[in-house]
Amino acid sequence: MTEPAAPPSDAETVAALRRVKAAEAEWGERLRAAREGAAGAERRAHDEAEATLKAVVAEATAERARHLEEGRAALAHEIEAVRLEGEREAEAVRREKGKRPADRADEVLRTVLGPYSHD
16 A cells, blocks of 8 residues: 655645635736726727717717708798799789689679579
């Protein structure tokens, strides 16, 4: 049989414990630094995403306002065109008949009542 190994001396045990403690401290520091780095990267990514979102919202708002203004201008143009067309048609009717509808009341009554009208 083999003989058991001699137990380490007190100095060797203390040295081994110090190495373990130093390794724990080193890895604890590395872990803390990694967590801080990850938290910083997360903060930066969040801030960047928030800034991008604000810029996109501002751009979309400006684009929406531009489209609304273009729509309003097109609508105003269309309204003016319809108004002018109505005025032209009304003028044509006035020229054609020579009188306004209220001035032609007798003529309208004769046409509507036909033989029942009393001239």
